Amino acid sequence: MNSNDQTMKSAVSPGIGLILWITIVICALSGGALMFERNFMLWNVGLVTVLVGSALPLWMLFATFYRLESDRLVARSGPFRWRVNYSDIRSVKRCKTLLAGPALSFDRLLITYGDYNVFLVISPISPDAFQKALESRMGAFAKENGQ
Numbered sequence: 605m606n607s608n609d610q611t612m613k614s615a616v617s618p619g620i621g622l623i624l625w626i627t628i629v630i631c632a633l634s635g636g637a638l639m640f641e642r643n644f645m646l647w648n649v650g651l652v653t654v655l656v657g658s659a660l661p662l663w664m665l666f667a668t669f670y671r672l673e674s675d676r677l678v679a680r681s682g683p684f685r686w687r688v689n690y691s692d693i694r695s696v697k698r699c700k701t702l703l704a705g706p707a708l709s710f711d712r713l714l715i716t717y718g719d720y721n722v723f724l725v726i727s728p729i730s731p732d733a734f735q736k737a738l739e740s741r742m743g744a745f746a747k748e749n750g751q
Contacts, residue, residue, distance in 0.1 A: 610737055612728040614668035614681075615709035624661045624708075631657025668708050670726050670734065672741050677715070679726050681706035686724055690745040692717040696735055701725060713738075 631653050638650025663682035671678045677693070679686040684706060699714045705725035713731055715724045715738075728734035 608674060610672040612670050612730065612734050614670070614707060615711060615727050615729045615731075616665070617709040617711075617727075620708050620710075621665070624665050627661050628658045628665075631661075665708070668706055670706075670728055672737055675745060677738060677741075679706045679724060681708075688715065688717050688724060690742040691749070693738075693742055694718075694721065696738055698731060698735070699725070 635650040635653030635655075635657060638646045638653065641647060641650070660682060664684075668681040669679075671680070676690060677686075677688045679688075686706065694716045696713055696715050699712050700710050701712060701714065702710075703714075703723065703725050705712075705723075707725045707727035709727035711731060712725045712727045713735055715726065716722070717724065726734075
């Protein structure tokens with residue numbers, strides 16, 4: 605990470621936040637209850653339920669962010685990471701879509717990149733400011749590299 609890197613957390617829509625918190629609580633309670641059973645198989649199922657059903661959404665809720673590095677955009681959501689080189693980005697536009705991606709809000713940016721128009725949806729806290737910063741980095745990167 606460079607001192608010029610810019611990081612912004614994901615916005616969280618109330619509906620998405622509520623669904624994540626309900627999932628976390630239900631999985632923690634049900635998985636925890638199974639772990640108190642005196643059956644090794646149920647204990648394992650309970651452990652997996654707590655880890656996957658509670659820890660993963662919790663990790664995603666608190667660790668979804670976007671970083672503008674010197675040469676690329678990095679999107680992170682829990683254990684998942686996307687890296688998109690500025691030179692590969694074809695378009696950036698605001699949208700309200702249900703497409704899957706590292707976005708915890710319905711107010712999103714749709715980033716199209718690559719030769720096959722792959723997309724990435726993100727939901728920075730300030731979409732307009734982030735889009736402006738991203739497009740600025742894309743332009744500066746293109747100038748530096750003679751593109």
